[in-house]
Amino acid sequence: MLSTIINKIRLLFSTEKESYLCFYKMLGFYPKNLKYYKQALIHKSSTIIEDNGCVQNNERLEFLGDAVLDAVVADLLFYYFKDKKEGFLTNTRSKIVQRETLNRLAIEIGLDKHIVFSTKSYSHNNYMYGNAFEALIGAIYLDKGYGVCRKFIESRIIDQFLDLDRLAKTELNFKSKLIEWGQKYKYKISFELIEEIQDEQCNPIFQTEVLIEGLSGGTGVGYSKKESQQNASAKALDLLSGSTEFIEAIAHAKEELLKLVDSTFPISEEENEEVENQEEVSALSCSEVLPTHQADS
Known part of the structure; x- marks a missing residue:
């Protein structure tokens, strides 16, 4: 005082x-x-x-x-x-x-x-x-x-x-979380750079789309490719945790792709059984709830 x-x-x-x-x-x-x-x-x-x-x-x-x-x-x-x-x-x-x-x-x-x-x-x-x-x-x-x-x-x-x-409770590494989920349920996760522009100070701005089995999980914008991928992953996690329809669509997309591959390149009965086992594991994801995440306060 x-x-x-x-x-x-x-x-x-x-x-x-x-x-x-x-x-x-x-x-x-x-x-x-x-x-x-x-x-x-x-x-x-x-x-x-x-x-x-x-x-x-x-x-x-x-x-x-x-x-x-x-x-x-x-x-x-x-x-x-x-x-x-x-x-x-x-x-x-x-x-x-x-x-x-x-x-x-x-x-x-x-x-x-x-x-x-x-x-x-x-x-x-x-x-x-x-x-x-x-x-x-x-x-x-x-x-x-x-x-x-x-x-x-x-x-x-x-x-x-x-x-x-x-x-x-906040999940920071959204990209890592999404990739781990994809690996667990055998889903293909990929990131595609949509565009690169510049802001008023000539700083690069990147827009990235995340694809899960070819389906769009969301887009993210950032001042680096990594930041745009993180933001896109965050949106994908939100979608996965709140929409069983989207998870079902992913499972269906994978099933259709497997059918296409099977018709193009026939596989043996033993190999077919292994694929069916993987599909059963993937189907379980439709009934499981993903951990939700929150943005920084």
Whole structure:
């Protein structure tokens, strides 16, 4: 309480009142050493070289913040999920500290509006906002210590923008999940690039369609082929978990393909029996419920 009063008094006489207020709105407290926080906003594309040769950008703070964030999130999850095992905790932490989540959190607190960067270097693929978020955590750690870092992440980030219980149930690797399902029930999964275009900043945008036994399971768009495949896979999983008709259509498509192959290339009685056994396994998928997934909160 006393430190808050002192900081407010100092603010009255500061030439950087606007910067202090900006960070206060974002963080919920007044910085002590404003230099750390300003450095956290400088992307490497706008690196400042001081008279003494020192390089000023947020890369070193990002390195520190990455380690601190991992420790704080692990700390919080350890006490929040008291009965969960190490694998569950590790998986849940990875969902919080992944670049996509950090990018979104940076936007939620308004950090993206204050990052200093060269427009030529901007790309949706480099997760600039998420990196700056980690740098901000590094700045808080240097300025205020671990305790304030922990409180900031818990009260200003997790409590306001993340539902831990929901996040823990979220399936991240949709493509892997879909491929595993296809392997289990002997269905062919393939991905086809539909088109590649560019956005206003000339960044490539990919659109991919996922095919299950030749039937469309959905399309996905992303700033990389991998991202577009993940988004397409997510839609396919949604369709599979909510539509028995689609699963039946897949089974029928496979059956028709097998008949076509059989008529074109006749097989022996022994080989035919093996195919029928595989069809019986595939048919079971129509009555089984796929695990559902949720998007990030």
